[in-house]
Amino acid sequence: xxxxxxxxxxxxxxxxxxxxxxxxxxxxxxxxxWLQQHPGGGIVSLFMLSSGKKKHGRLIATINxxxxxxxxxxxxxxxxxxxxxxxxAPVKGAQKLVFGQGTRLTINP
Amino acid sequence: GxxxxxxxxxxxxxSGTSVKIECRxxxxxxxxxxxxxxxxxxxxxxxxxxxxxxxxxxxxGVEKDKFLIxxxxxxxxxxxxxxxxxxxSSFYICSASILRGxxxxxxxxxxxxxxxxx
Numbered sequence: 001x002x003x004x005x006x007x008x009x010x011x012x013x014x015x016x017x018x019x020x021x022x023x024x025x026x027x028x029x030x031x032x033x034w035l036q037q038h039p040g041g042g043i044v045s046l047f048m049l050s051s052g053k054k055k056h057g058r059l060i061a062t063i064n065x066x067x068x069x070x071x072x073x074x075x076x077x078x079x080x081x082x083x084x085x086x087x088x089a090p091v092k093g094a095q096k097l098v099f100g101q102g103t104r105l106t107i108n109p
Numbered sequence: 110g111x112x113x114x115x116x117x118x119x120x121x122x123x124s125g126t127s128v129k130i131e132c133r134x135x136x137x138x139x140x141x142x143x144x145x146x147x148x149x150x151x152x153x154x155x156x157x158x159x160x161x162x163x164x165x166x167x168x169x170g171v172e173k174d175k176f177l178i179x180x181x182x183x184x185x186x187x188x189x190x191x192x193x194x195x196x197x198s199s200f201y202i203c204s205a206s207i208l209r210g211x212x213x214x215x216x217x218x219x220x221x222x223x224x225x226x227x
Contacts, residue, residue, distance in 0.1 A: 033216070035218070040220075041147075041200050041202075041220070041221040041223065042219075042220035043153075043202060043204075043218035043219075043220075043221070044218070045215065045216065045217060045218060048215050086152065086153075095141055095143075095158070095206055096143065096155055096158055097143075097153075097155070099152045099153050100152065102152050
């Protein structure tokens with residue numbers, strides 16, 4: 001079992017739909033990262049959070065430390081949101097990240 | 110926000126040659142840089158962690174003589190793939206970290222370098 005698990009692995013939705021991607025982890029972490037990787041390969045860091053909730057534009061990330069679970073939400077989804085979304089956690093006491101398998105999101109117009 | 114660049118973005122080389130990839134933090138000093146590789150439709154795999162002025166720490170199974178890492182300054186790390194072979198073809202990504210302590214350190218990712226070995 002991976003230390004960081006994401007679901008679903010693939011998600012296809014229509015433009016405008018509300019999207020939720022889930023991440024569960026078994027390691028002790030100091031913070032959790034949500035990353036976005038576009039088809040060209042470049043990775044963008046969306047959020048780093050250690051508690052509660054963060055919002056940036058149409059993106060919202062939440063984390064429940066007790067349940068070891070985080071979610072990434074996209075409101076009013078758009079085809080340009082199509083990408084692979086990856087959650088990653090630094091193992092406590094270390095800087096290196098443990099990555100989830102990624103969720104491939106496709107938003108159809 | 111913090112920017113990390115990689116050069117080149119894409120390289121095609123012949124088998125047996127060596128290829129150098131640069132990773133630069135453009136507007137901050139990175140205490141630590143990380144090198145990852147990614148095969149198609151797979152997640153990132155950490156290859157090594159490098160701190161400025163010291164030897165890189167390689168992950169298990171990564172050959173340090175094959176993948177040479179030099180971290181000469183707080184803004185530059187290089188990965189050299191020596192005697193490249195087709196199986197080294199992959200997407201190589203670096204990230205740079207600012208050590209803040211406290212609740213966690215943010216890693217800023219470079220755009221990646223796609224290496225194709227013929």
